Amino acid sequence: MSHIRVPTPLRPYTEGQGKLEVEAGTVGEALLELTTKFPSIGPHLYNEDGELRPYVNLFVNDQDVRTLDGEQTPIKEDDTLMILPSIAGGTI
Helix, strand or coil: CEEEECCHHHHHHHCCCCEEEECCCEHHHHHHHHHHHCHHHHHHHECCCCCECCCEEEEECCEEHHHCCHHHCECCCCCEEEEEECCCCCCC
């Protein structure tokens, strides 16, 4: 099984779980499994057109999937998919 690491701000939408096991062959399949199990997280990851929001960063192990094959990036057993939303705001 592969794992998805959910950041603290998104854990209210996964019943407080920070690490979930999934059976998926690609990043997109893993996210589909996640959003099927926890539908309320979907709007935080995808826009109304079903596209991944630009501020959602995805990493398989330590590699940004944007430099790989995006949601088609393969994941293997024991890989970890990390969801990292961009953080912005505040003052200087």
